[in-house]
Amino acid sequence: MVYGNKKIYGNGIMNLKKYIKIYSLFLYTSVASELEYKTNIMIDFITAILSLIGSIFLLSIFFQNTDNIGGWKFEQALIIQGIYTILNGITNTWFNPNLTEIVKHIREGTLDFVLLKPVDSQFFISLKKLAPSGFLEIVLGVTLLFYCIGINQINMNLGFYILCFTTLFCSIVILYSLWFLISTTTIWFVKTWNATEVLRSFLYIGRFPLNSFSFSLRIFFSIFIPIAFITTIPSEVFLGLAKFWEILLEVVVSGIFFIISRRFWLFALKYYTSASS
Amino acid sequence: MSNLNRHKIITLLKVQYSNMLEYRVEIALWAISGIIPFFMLNIWTNNNLNESINLSNTMLSRYFLSAFFVRQFSVVWVVFTFEEDALLGKISPYLLQPLNPFFRYFAQHLAEQITRLPFAIIIALIFFLFNKESFWIPSLGIFLLSCLATFFSFLIQFLIQSIIACLCFWTEKASSIERLLFIPTLFLSGLLAPVISFPEYVRSWIYITPFPYLIDFPANLLSGNKTNLISGLLMQIFWISVLFPVFKKTWSMGTKKYTAMGS
Numbered sequence: 230m231v232y233g234n235k236k237i238y239g240n241g242i243m244n245l246k247k248y249i250k251i252y253s254l255f256l257y258t259s260v261a262s263e264l265e266y267k268t269n270i271m272i273d274f275i276t277a278i279l280s281l282i283g284s285i286f287l288l289s290i291f292f293q294n295t296d297n298i299g300g301w302k303f304e305q306a307l308i309i310q311g312i313y314t315i316l317n318g319i320t321n322t323w324f325n326p327n328l329t330e331i332v333k334h335i336r337e338g339t340l341d342f343v344l345l346k347p348v349d350s351q352f353f354i355s356l357k358k359l360a361p362s363g364f365l366e367i368v369l370g371v372t373l374l375f376y377c378i379g380i381n382q383i384n385m386n387l388g389f390y391i392l393c394f395t396t397l398f399c400s401i402v403i404l405y406s407l408w409f410l411i412s413t414t415t416i417w418f419v420k421t422w423n424a425t426e427v428l429r430s431f432l433y434i435g436r437f438p439l440n441s442f443s444f445s446l447r448i449f450f451s452i453f454i455p456i457a458f459i460t461t462i463p464s465e466v467f468l469g470l471a472k473f474w475e476i477l478l479e480v481v482v483s484g485i486f487f488i489i490s491r492r493f494w495l496f497a498l499k500y501y502t503s504a505s506s
Numbered sequence: 507m508s509n510l511n512r513h514k515i516i517t518l519l520k521v522q523y524s525n526m527l528e529y530r531v532e533i534a535l536w537a538i539s540g541i542i543p544f545f546m547l548n549i550w551t552n553n554n555l556n557e558s559i560n561l562s563n564t565m566l567s568r569y570f571l572s573a574f575f576v577r578q579f580s581v582v583w584v585v586f587t588f589e590e591d592a593l594l595g596k597i598s599p600y601l602l603q604p605l606n607p608f609f610r611y612f613a614q615h616l617a618e619q620i621t622r623l624p625f626a627i628i629i630a631l632i633f634f635l636f637n638k639e640s641f642w643i644p645s646l647g648i649f650l651l652s653c654l655a656t657f658f659s660f661l662i663q664f665l666i667q668s669i670i671a672c673l674c675f676w677t678e679k680a681s682s683i684e685r686l687l688f689i690p691t692l693f694l695s696g697l698l699a700p701v702i703s704f705p706e707y708v709r710s711w712i713y714i715t716p717f718p719y720l721i722d723f724p725a726n727l728l729s730g731n732k733t734n735l736i737s738g739l740l741m742q743i744f745w746i747s748v749l750f751p752v753f754k755k756t757w758s759m760g761t762k763k764y765t766a767m768g769s
Contacts, residue, residue: 269682272682272685272686273682276682284693286693287693287699290699290703291549294558298549418531424535426535426536441552442548442549443552446548
């Protein structure tokens with residue numbers, strides 16, 4: 230058994246090389262096909278800009294007669310907007326287009342072809358597609374973040390960079406796991422498009438600091454849907470307010486979520502009965 | 507003639523309703539995804555932000571609950587269906603029928619709203635369970651008037667989206683234009699914050715645009731907050747009468763332009 234596996238999958242480094250090569254092919258094909266719709270990319274980018282302006286407008290309404298919500302000043306709350314925009318860009322670039330594909334694969338029975346390929350099915354299914362308009366949104370978010378670093382007078386050093394990247398990376402992993410968990414349920418329910426709408430609307434509150442919500446909602450958004458970890462903790466790291474245990478917890482939570490999403494996918498595949506057969 | 511038309515409408519509604527009942531779970535999930543107003547309410551009351559706009563906690567929670575209801579019954583998705591139908595070439599058989607395909611979509615929306623009703627009521631009951639003091643029963647007159655205002659709001663959005671959907675005849679992906687237009691709808695309609703809380707530099711011009719009449723006006727009416735009934739309804743009718751000819755024009759221009767896909 231062990232021997233057989235080795236023969237199929239080869240050794241680690243070969244494997245990594247193979248996957249990098251496959252991914253660059255994915256990148257090439259999806260960028261090529263998306264560039265067919267150039268005006269769409271521009272419209273999507275304008276949408277992202279307007280959406281950011283709208284959120285800042287909403288935030289400014291909240292701050293009209295108060296100088297802090299949940300202990301966050303306006304300049305500090307802007308950091309959350311920046312991080313949210315980056316993560317939303319990542320969602321729009323990778324998670325969203327692929328999820329649509331998973332639903333299609335299962336409804337039309339083409340998941341068979343994915344499973345037959347000598348590539349990890351989770352890798353294939355979650356990275357096959359890419360929407361370049363999200364890139365611009367990521368750039369927008371990073372710009373806002375650097376602006377915030379300026380107005381909040383944050384001094385950067387190596388340790389700061391390492392912590393920021395670690396927490397951001399963990400947020401991306403949590404976000405990915407949430408999306409992938411929901412897409413996996415498609416195996417049973419076939420149409421999960423609306424379930425992701427629910428997730429989207431919940432994620433929306435990631436635009437605001439967790440402390441601005443009431444205690445019961447704070448608990449809900451830390452345990453069931455860990456939105457707290459996704460935007461609030463990275464923002465606290467940027468401001469130098471994060472406690473060490475929070476960062477550690479975020480790393481642990483992202484690990485747990487990733488493992489669960491992986492296990493759940495493998496479990497769900499056992500229930501996959503191809504369409505129309 | 508009018509008898510035949512009535513027969514058509516009733517059949518369409520019946521067919522679409524049984525169609526929509528198939529998708530109960532999906533529609534329930536859609537209803538849940540509309541709960542953003544409640545999160546916003548939580549931010550407002552938890553930080554005492556409503557003091558500055560002279561709205562009590564109770565009135566504000568009624569406002570956001572009404573906003574939730576208005577939104578539930580004015581959601582429009584015609585552009586997404588139309589785009590799919592246009593891409594798959596389903597429009598051609600529809601065009602052959604002696605009935606504008608938008609009647610079909612219109613019936614779909616109404617049927618979906620009927621299916622949605624029980625879920626929206628359940629969500630409202632859960633809301634009242636946590637906020638007992640905000641429970642209220644509007645008078646019958648106000649209730650009927652706000653139903654009318656909500657229906658007008660739905661009509662405005664349906665017409666706007668239908669116009670965008672007609673752009674599918676020129677460009678294949680019109681839904682991205684709809685997503686663009688959804689952003690001002692989201693932030694200016696009063697779904698996330700009541701329009702009276704907006705700063706003066708926005709309030710000075712916003713009442714000329716259709717946005718506050720989509721959520722803010724019907725929600726204020728239903729929740730018993732201060733609003734101008736006559737001018738609100740008149741503005742809604744004004745926008746409907748402006749948008750309808752535009753839709754008719756784009757539709758007739760689009761169908762002339764139409765070349766069937768996949769044939």
